Amino acid sequence: MTTLSPIAGSPTTSKPLGPRGLPLIGNLLGLRRDPLTFFTNCALIYGDAVPFRLGPRRALFLNNPDLIERVLVTEHRNFPKISFLWRQFTAVLGDGLVTSHGSLWQRQRRLCAPAFTPARLTAYAGVMVQATERMLDSWRIGEVRDLHADMMALTLRIVAETLFGVGIEADIPRIETAVADLTSEMAARMVRPILIPDAVPLPGHLRYRRGLACIEDVATRIIAKRRREAAAGQNLLDALIDARDETGAPMSDRQLRDEAVTFLLAGHETTALALTWALYLLGQHPEVGAALTAEADAVLGDGPVTFEDLHRLPLAEQVVNESLRLYPPAWLIGREAGQDCEIGGHAIPKGTPLYTCPWVLHRDSRFWAEPLAFRPERWVERADRQLPRFAYMPFGGGPRVCIAQRFAVMEAVLILASIARRCRLLPSQDRPVVPFPSITLRPAGPVKFRIEAR
Numbered sequence: 001m002t003t004l005s006p007i008a009g010s011p012t013t014s015k016p017l018g019p020r021g022l023p024l025i026g027n028l029l030g031l032r033r034d035p036l037t038f039f040t041n042c043a044l045i046y047g048d049a050v051p052f053r054l055g056p057r058r059a060l061f062l063n064n065p066d067l068i069e070r071v072l073v074t075e076h077r078n079f080p081k082i083s084f085l086w087r088q089f090t091a092v093l094g095d096g097l098v099t100s101h102g103s104l105w106q107r108q109r110r111l112c113a114p115a116f117t118p119a120r121l122t123a124y125a126g127v128m129v130q131a132t133e134r135m136l137d138s139w140r141i142g143e144v145r146d147l148h149a150d151m152m153a154l155t156l157r158i159v160a161e162t163l164f165g166v167g168i169e170a171d172i173p174r175i176e177t178a179v180a181d182l183t184s185e186m187a188a189r190m191v192r193p194i195l196i197p198d199a200v201p202l203p204g205h206l207r208y209r210r211g212l213a214c215i216e217d218v219a220t221r222i223i224a225k226r227r228r229e230a231a232a233g234q235n236l237l238d239a240l241i242d243a244r245d246e247t248g249a250p251m252s253d254r255q256l257r258d259e260a261v262t263f264l265l266a267g268h269e270t271t272a273l274a275l276t277w278a279l280y281l282l283g284q285h286p287e288v289g290a291a292l293t294a295e296a297d298a299v300l301g302d303g304p305v306t307f308e309d310l311h312r313l314p315l316a317e318q319v320v321n322e323s324l325r326l327y328p329p330a331w332l333i334g335r336e337a338g339q340d341c342e343i344g345g346h347a348i349p350k351g352t353p354l355y356t357c358p359w360v361l362h363r364d365s366r367f368w369a370e371p372l373a374f375r376p377e378r379w380v381e382r383a384d385r386q387l388p389r390f391a392y393m394p395f396g397g398g399p400r401v402c403i404a405q406r407f408a409v410m411e412a413v414l415i416l417a418s419i420a421r422r423c424r425l426l427p428s429q430d431r432p433v434v435p436f437p438s439i440t441l442r443p444a445g446p447v448k449f450r451i452e453a454r
């Protein structure tokens with residue numbers, strides 16, 4: 001019979017089960033100071049299931065693929081998303097896919113799935129490449145650019161155009177400001193220990209209400225136009241408008257608005273970061289950059305990349321996989337215990353938050369040879385297929401796995417190949433770029449590169 005350890009450490013055991021915290025604040029200091037090191041040390045020192053404290057709240061860190069599979073897949077109904085965290089975002093994301101749960105989430109997930117069929121992806125590929133080519137046309141040989149800023153602008157344009165259609169050019173600057181306001185307020189709420197009602201007129205709240213109103217305005221206009229014209233288009237919102245549940249009912253306008261905001265926010269920064277880190281790593285490994293250029297030349301000839309080229313760009317996809325391993329944009333994934341239970345030898349009361357950290361798992365020497373080395377070739381034989389399912393999880397897993405995984409990988413491959421075809425990028429700063437873990441894993445400063453001719 002398994003002996004269960006009480007979650008916060010036991011007076012009868014001499015070895016602590018997790019990092020000792022301070023009275024009242026628990027482990028918040030270490031977590032605030034450097035969360036990546038905090039979780040890395042938890043795994044190194046204490047093992048696969050590590051209790052810690054978020055202020056007065058007890059929490060458990062999981063670093064074992066089998067335990068993670070239990071939480072995300074086999075017993076996912078017992079482990080919903082963390083209500084304490086997500087209620088902070090409900091006003092922004094409404095009942096969209098990221099925040100909803102239970103039967104509402106199930107219905108929405110089914111309704112959203114047709115937006116990601118291969119036929120739809122083909123149409124989105126064209127939008128992605130055109131937006132990238134426009135960005136590359138605006139780059140000048142010899143200039144130094146912050147690629148993080150460029151990738152943020154590019155992926156926002158792409159998600160806005162795939163979502164709303166290419167006719168929204170005039171709205172892009174407003175959408176950019178709105179999304180920046182919304183994400184900065186969400187990042188602030190993520191580390192705020194208390195819930196401040198949206199009605200309190202803090203500057204961040206006002207900015208975020210303005211941002212939300214802007215996106216609602218664009219979504220409402222496009223939904224109304226689409227309903228008036230009743231002509232099927234190829235954008236993501238069209239797919240959502242056309243979707244019907246098993247009773248034949250469509251999504252309400254409110255639900256469409258929630259999904260539009262959700263896709264804009266979930267689909268923008270994550271992909272921008274995947275690309276920023278990939279370009280950064282390529283800058284550190286010019287031999288891989290040269291091989292990528294050779295692949296693009298061999299496959300693409302003179303024309304822009306197309307959907308049909310994708311399967312002939314294996315190195316570009318390996319670079320994306322390896323970058324997502326070393327710098328997973330979703331660096332922390334959380335759930336909470338829906339009822340009292342046991343996991344990893346710990347008795348967990350209902351409501352306890354559980355965290356897993358792809359950053360730590362993806363750098364774990366139990367699963368990866370030379371874990372800190374950038375080696376795209378490990379993906380020639382799909383490194384993850386020889387490993388436990390949850391040793392590699394940049395897109396999460398189980399029923400709530402990223403709905404746009406194929407969209408995102410396709411986008412990253414198309415953009416990398418388009419850049420490789422047109423120019424060379426040389427790092428123009430000596431300092432290494434340090435990751436800054438916010439909601440997503442951002443670079444702490446600009447990522448500067450000089451644009452060189454091919």
Ligand code: HEM
Pocket residue numbers: 097098109159262263266267268270271274328329330333334393394395396397399400401402403404405407408409
């Ligand atoms: C490299 C880019 C991306 C990464 C690394 C990423 C990562 C993730 C992860 C880890 C989750 C699961 C979170 C959890 O279980 O708590 C998730 C969910 C989600 N992602 Fe992505 N994502 C990316 C791109 C996108 C894009 C481009 C879109 C939309 C166009 C998108 C939309 C969503 C949505 C709607 C969910 C919620 C799914 C659900 O709960 O049913 N993501 N993503």
